[in-house]
Amino acid sequence: MKIDRGVFPWKSNSSTKSQESNPSSTWRLFSSKSNGNLAKSLTTEVQNSLSPTSSAANTPHHHKRQGSSASEKQFDDLVASSIALIQHDRPSNLPAKCTEEALRHKAEHARMVEAARRRVEREAAARHARLQESIRMEERLARHAREWTQTILPDWHNMKNAKRTLELWWSGLPPAIRGRVWQLAIENKLKITHEMYQDYVAKAKQKLQEAQLRRKRLKIHAKNSCECKNEEPNKEDQKVEDRLSSGEFTKCEERSSKRMEKISKMDDRVEEKTEKQRLGLPRNFSEQNLKTMDVDPGPKKCCSKSNPNLLDYSDECSMELIQLDISRTFPHLCIFQPGGPYFDVLHELLAAYVCYRPDIGYIQGMSFIAAVLILNMEAPQAFVCFANLLDGPVLRAAFTRDGATMQRLWKAYSRLLRRQLPALADALAPELYLLEWLYTAFAKAMPLDAACRVWDVFLRDGDTFLFNAALGILHLYQDELKDMDFISAAQFLTKLPEDLDPEALFKSISSVSMTLDGMSFEELVSCCPLDNSLDDDNLRL
Amino acid sequence: MDYDYLIKLLCVGDSGVGKTSFLYKYTDGVFHTQFISTVGIDFREKTVIYQQNARQHRIHLQLWDTAGQERFRSLTTAFYRDAMGFLLLFDLTNEASFLEVRNWIEQLKTHSLSDDPDIVLCGHKCDLQEKRLVNQNRAREFAKNYNLLYLETSAKTGQNIDRAIEILLDKIMYRMETSVEYAMLCASGRRRQSLQRLQAKQDRKLCSC
Numbered sequence: 001m002k003i004d005r006g007v008f009p010w011k012s013n014s015s016t017k018s019q020e021s022n023p024s025s026t027w028r029l030f031s032s033k034s035n036g037n038l039a040k041s042l043t044t045e046v047q048n049s050l051s052p053t054s055s056a057a058n059t060p061h062h063h064k065r066q067g068s069s070a071s072e073k074q075f076d077d078l079v080a081s082s083i084a085l086i087q088h089d090r091p092s093n094l095p096a097k098c099t100e101e102a103l104r105h106k107a108e109h110a111r112m113v114e115a116a117r118r119r120v121e122r123e124a125a126a127r128h129a130r131l132q133e134s135i136r137m138e139e140r141l142a143r144h145a146r147e148w149t150q151t152i153l154p155d156w157h158n159m160k161n162a163k164r165t166l167e168l169w170w171s172g173l174p175p176a177i178r179g180r181v182w183q184l185a186i187e188n189k190l191k192i193t194h195e196m197y198q199d200y201v202a203k204a205k206q207k208l209q210e211a212q213l214r215r216k217r218l219k220i221h222a223k224n225s226c227e228c229k230n231e232e233p234n235k236e237d238q239k240v241e242d243r244l245s246s247g248e249f250t251k252c253e254e255r256s257s258k259r260m261e262k263i264s265k266m267d268d269r270v271e272e273k274t275e276k277q278r279l280g281l282p283r284n285f286s287e288q289n290l291k292t293m294d295v296d297p298g299p300k301k302c303c304s305k306s307n308p309n310l311l312d313y314s315d316e317c318s319m320e321l322i323q324l325d326i327s328r329t330f331p332h333l334c335i336f337q338p339g340g341p342y343f344d345v346l347h348e349l350l351a352a353y354v355c356y357r358p359d360i361g362y363i364q365g366m367s368f369i370a371a372v373l374i375l376n377m378e379a380p381q382a383f384v385c386f387a388n389l390l391d392g393p394v395l396r397a398a399f400t401r402d403g404a405t406m407q408r409l410w411k412a413y414s415r416l417l418r419r420q421l422p423a424l425a426d427a428l429a430p431e432l433y434l435l436e437w438l439y440t441a442f443a444k445a446m447p448l449d450a451a452c453r454v455w456d457v458f459l460r461d462g463d464t465f466l467f468n469a470a471l472g473i474l475h476l477y478q479d480e481l482k483d484m485d486f487i488s489a490a491q492f493l494t495k496l497p498e499d500l501d502p503e504a505l506f507k508s509i510s511s512v513s514m515t516l517d518g519m520s521f522e523e524l525v526s527c528c529p530l531d532n533s534l535d536d537d538n539l540r541l
Numbered sequence: 542m543d544y545d546y547l548i549k550l551l552c553v554g555d556s557g558v559g560k561t562s563f564l565y566k567y568t569d570g571v572f573h574t575q576f577i578s579t580v581g582i583d584f585r586e587k588t589v590i591y592q593q594n595a596r597q598h599r600i601h602l603q604l605w606d607t608a609g610q611e612r613f614r615s616l617t618t619a620f621y622r623d624a625m626g627f628l629l630l631f632d633l634t635n636e637a638s639f640l641e642v643r644n645w646i647e648q649l650k651t652h653s654l655s656d657d658p659d660i661v662l663c664g665h666k667c668d669l670q671e672k673r674l675v676n677q678n679r680a681r682e683f684a685k686n687y688n689l690l691y692l693e694t695s696a697k698t699g700q701n702i703d704r705a706i707e708i709l710l711d712k713i714m715y716r717m718e719t720s721v722e723y724a725m726l727c728a729s730g731r732r733r734q735s736l737q738r739l740q741a742k743q744d745r746k747l748c749s750c
Contacts, residue, residue, distance in 0.1 A: 325578050330577075363613075367578070401612065431581075435580070444577070491583070494583065
């Protein structure tokens with residue numbers, strides 16, 4: 001319809017010779033010259049209705065002859081003027097068209113206009129359908145939200161396993177009640193109170209302050225001492241500390257244990273071999289776990305002796321790595337960056353966790369998990385959920401780097417994958433995508449909406465669902481993945497398309513069977529034999 | 542894609558030293574100020590033309606970007622095995638990341654295919670002169686002791702980014718020239734066949750002695 005009207009000015013003005021003699025005149029110029037208000041009012045409308053792609057239909061014939069393959073950019077420039085210049089007759093300075101040609105052009109033009117009109121109609125219909133769909137979605141969510149708040153939540157204990165509840169849950173929690181349902185689903189087996197959270201936050205803050213003071217002192221101290229190439233242990237330590245003070249980009253939690261190694265090395269360089277072996281073998285060995293370190297023979301003994309404040313130091317290091325990572329968490333949202341509304345919240349939560357579980361400390365990936373929780377609930381609740389979530393079987397294994405359990409999970413997953421999607425199992429090592437998926441519970445790889453949908457069911461069904469979702473994603477994209485080399489595939493999977501449709505994903509997830517030869521995933525995990533020979537080379541899982 | 546050699550390089554170093562930006566700058570020529578932390582492993586790719594003894598090779602570079610946190614190290618070392626060369630980065634404005642270099646070298650020696658892997662050491666973020674904490678001579682001296690090549694790089698200005706990879710390629714190509722087996726690892730199908738023939742020939746020669 002718009003097109004018909006848009007073409008109208010051309011018809012009414014086609015005889016205006018002034019236009020014809022000036023083919024470079026623009027639409028604006030034209031419309032300003034035109035006498036009627038109509039043309040003016042139509043200007044914008046025409047421009048709106050003529051998207052670059054549809055403009056081909058409205059290109060005047062002399063452009064058409066140049067080839068309809070002219071670039072869209074060109075069209076953009078031409079669209080405005082061309083509509084005004086479409087004409088049945090050639091300009092007066094050129095020989096007139098023969099009747100046959102004029103008729104043919106007229107017919108061609110009519111065809112093009114018709115095609116454009118149909119296209120616009122199709123697009124409008126699609127837009128309308130999308131709008132209707134989103135309205136339906138909104139309505140459905142509102143209906144569901146009512147059902148959740150009125151019937152399910154008040155009677156949670158009886159309702160939580162009802163068929164209807166599980167169905168509603170699967171179809172996605174309405175954002176309004178998502179946080180509440182997540183909290184109920186995660187439960188609080190660790191019995192963490194909000195007061196405990198505040199205590200941990202206070203403790204963390206105090207530690208940070210102490211550290212800052214210490215650093216300031218050391219900085220002054222270090223300034224007085226000259227730089228020296230031969231690093232004695234003390235000096236080196238000092239430099240580390242000094243360095244920590246001045247860099248925002250200090251990552252250090254790793255440094256704590258490394259520093260000990262360094263010291264031990266200097267104390268006893270012959271021990272280097274031992275250290276090398278140990279480094280290769282930290283699978284179920286949490287470097288932050290000081291108890292383990294103390295009982296471990298060799299160089300570590302002396303370092304724990306020489307560093308009575310080690311725990312503080314490592315905490316402090318965790319804190320700094322957290323700071324570095326927060327700004328690298330969902331950077332596109334611009335809310336976790338310094339100065340953003342959630343920077344402090346996320347920092348406090350993670351720092352509090354380091355105080356709560358110094359044996360685990362901070363591990364990359366945690367910031368994403370905590371961020372998703374913070375986006376859905378208040379900080380204290382988010383902390384309770386975070387701590388309990390990380391205590392689940394899969395995430396606990398991942399974050400404590402329990403090699404044996406991870407190996408079992410990996411094997412079970414690989415077996416399922418080989419059965420379900422044999423082509424992919426051969427083409428792509430799970431390490432390349434599954435590590436990231438697990439350590440961030442899909443929060444980093446997926447668009448946030450879809451990730452929250454996955455979390456809904458992950459919190460409903462437990463950690464095993466992470467593997468179910470993983471297989472579901474591969475299943476959904478198996479055609480795309482088939483044609484990719486492994487690098488593209490890994491890149492694709494760790495940054496899934498923005499338009500990932502949660503409905504399609506969930507359909508795919510439910511189509512994937514999580515049983516193999518009559519065994520559930522849990523059974524597969526528990527019956528997977530451990531391959532001891534692989535102990536040396538880390539994640540072969 | 543058509544290439545003569547596929548070479549896999551691994552980028553390692555402490556968290557936050559700028560591994561991802563280094564690789565982005567190299568492959569895409571852009572410097573992002575907004576970062577997302579690397580959890581696990583990530584990749585970049587680039588095909589380059591390499592001139593060797595008046596011959597041109599098309600080399601497809603596979604650049605593996607690893608998570609820097611030590612706790613992830615036990616997970617990422619598995620990827621070291623088939624890397625042909627390493628870019629070892631530290632942050633010139635972060636002394637601790639420099640002190641870590643020694644440990645990284647140990648890691649690379651332990652987990653890579655070769656006992657003496659090809660490594661280029663890069664002091665990164667050299668554009669931040671006023672924040673610099675690692676003196677150039679000190680880093681040079683260190684690199685010399687460990688027999689590494691040392692460069693100061695910046696993803697922001699692009700300084701030495703290409704150079705670092707070229708130098709690493711030189712080392713790898715030299716190694717390939719001197720070891721057919723090593724070359725087999727990297728060669729694409731067609732090249733691999735000819736190398737196999739070459740090796741067969743060498744084997745026959747040995748037999749006849």
